[in-house]
Amino acid sequence: MPHAQSMPSPGFQALILCGPGVSLNTFTSSPEELPKALIPIANRPMVWYPLDWCYRMGITNITLITPSSSASAIDAALSQNPHLTSLPAPKPDILAPEGLSENTGTAQLLRLPQVQATITGDFLVLPCDLVCELGGESLLEAWMILEAGLGGATGGIAKQFGPQMGIGGEKGGRRGGLGLWYETKGEDSVKGEDTDFVATSPLPAPTLPPPEGSLRSHISNLVYAMPSDTLNDITGEKKSFPIRHALLRKHGRIKMLTTYRDAHIYFFPFWILDMIRRTEQLDSISEDVVGWWAKAGWQDGLGDKLGLREVFEGSDNTNGEDAMISSGLIEEDIDPRSLSTTWTSKTSRKAEDRSGRGNETKFASRVRDPDNPQQQIYFTTPKSKLNIPPILAYIHPSKPSSPLVRRVDTTPLLLSVSLRLAKLSSIEEAGRVSASPFAHPLKVAHPGGVAQKCTVTRGDCLLAENVTIEEKAVIKESVIGANCRVEKGARLTKCLLMDGVVVGERCQLSGCILGRRSKVEKDSVLKDCEVQEGNIIPEGTDAKNEKFMVFEGLEDEDGEGMMGEDDGELDLGDGEDGNEPRLNGLSI
Secondary structure, three states: OOOOOOOOOOOOEEEEEOOOOHHHOOOOOOOOOOOHHHOEEOOEEOOHHHHHHHHHOOOOEEEEEOOHHHHHHHHHHHHHOHHHHOOOOOOOEEEOOOOOOOOOOHHHHHHOHHHHHHOOEOEEEEEOOEEEOOOHHHHHHHHHHHHHHHHOOOOEOOOOOOOOOOOOOOOOOOOOEEEEEEEOOOOOOOOOOOOEEEEEEEOOOOOOOOOOOOOHHHEEEEEEEEEHHHHHHHHHHHOOOOOOHHHHHHOOOOEEEEEEEEEEEEEEOOOHHHHHHHOOOOOOHHHHHHHHHHHHOOOOOHHHHOOHHHHHHOOOOOOHHHHHHHHOOOOOOOOHHHHOOOOOOHHHHHHHHHOOOOOEEEOOOOOEEOOEEEEEOEEEOOOOOOOOOOEEEEEOOOOOOOOOEEEOOOHHHHHHHHHHHHOOOOHHHHOOOOOOOOOOOOOEOOHHHEOOOOEEOOOOOEEOOOOEEOOOOEEEOOEEOOOOEEOOOOEEEOOEEOOOOEEOOOOEEEOOEEOOOOEEOOOOEEEOOEEOOOOEEOOOOEEEOEEEOOOOOOEOOOOOEOOEOOOOOOOOOOOHHHOEEEEOOEEO
């Protein structure tokens, strides 16, 4: 369907983080060839979904941040993959910064010099594994109304042409941030999916009711955020969950949620980079940056420990109300205190701050030290209260009719989300206007490859180009990639086949994910299994809840590797979720 921009470009930047995909290690063992960002979800590369989401909301300044090992593969896909080349111009940039490794935290990533140099204004951070049917322009509009003020996204180091609105400018009140959390329990829930602990407090009621379709009713102040594992550690150690009195004094009403998950969608103001740069202890965006920022809004002294006073009070004078004053559109207010002989002006105090007397106020010139008449008297004033801009939370409603929002970072989620997207009506069926943004033009891209005497339930199946389904085969609730072949009498139920897979005669597969160019030989029965790229499952294999992986470097008595001539390292995998890795059909 067309990817028309529904709103003018908001001047935002988007950073899409393309990680190594450790939890998808069956299919990401060779990131040089198939990095996580290119794993197919419902026959489209994973990174297509966040890219399409950004383009639909009007953001075209997009940077993909990836380890150097994956950069070449992603760059080639952007130029060759038909789904990625069909996206609007301009093409996203690829950044593989020095110092970025598979173990680099997301906040550490934002601290890298090349990343800091890339970001020049307010920005959006999101993961490459995000599938979000909710229109991003709705979230952006909510952020601009609640946080950016009338001036919109005006922060950053880029010079602004013309004045900026005082309400939204930096001097008119620092802009806050916005994140998104979604429900993990429900009809399409996946067992074992990660969750987060989230606590929110309601925003003040607006003077006028929000318009229909607004997300305002689902947005609250974020006061606490941490992974559920961290919460379990705290409650296990303390036998309870301690709550500070300062939180209750600041927020009388608090809602605590334990079944929601952080989508890792963040609308950040430009100043957050300064906080991350100054506070090297921040390792993760979700747990450290967002979590500590939320607590700093009500915990006295935490903002100073995070360096926010230096961030806010040490900024220049180019934004907000001062920009309007310098433009001549409004007259500068006269400060009566500047006319007093016993009070120093704002400008004088700034000069004293630069001289090292940030917390001292000077008496009038006639007030002298009696013991030293040449010395003027200063007195120390307490620090002013630090005003922390809020981090807001959009809590996505969990109604069955709500748009799909999911992170796809495990194999169960990869299968679940792909099968859900396969149920969407095609553009041909629903029409361009009514179709989902994730709808394919056709449910069966190449009908000529499907034999007449076979069964394909088109309502819940998705077949890509050049797929061959032979006679007496039965395909139910499955996604089949391009150039696959399902031979005579095979049965597939709730399966995901990547490109180039061959399923032999009379095979029975249920709940399986087969990697690119893999093959399952005839009369095999597999249930809830994962097959690595290029692996061949021997004839008659019967397996359940197993991973079939090829491990290079295992040598036999003759000194040759069990898989041939290649040498490499032995990686036995983690065997999580009850899946045992196999080598050529043998459990390890």
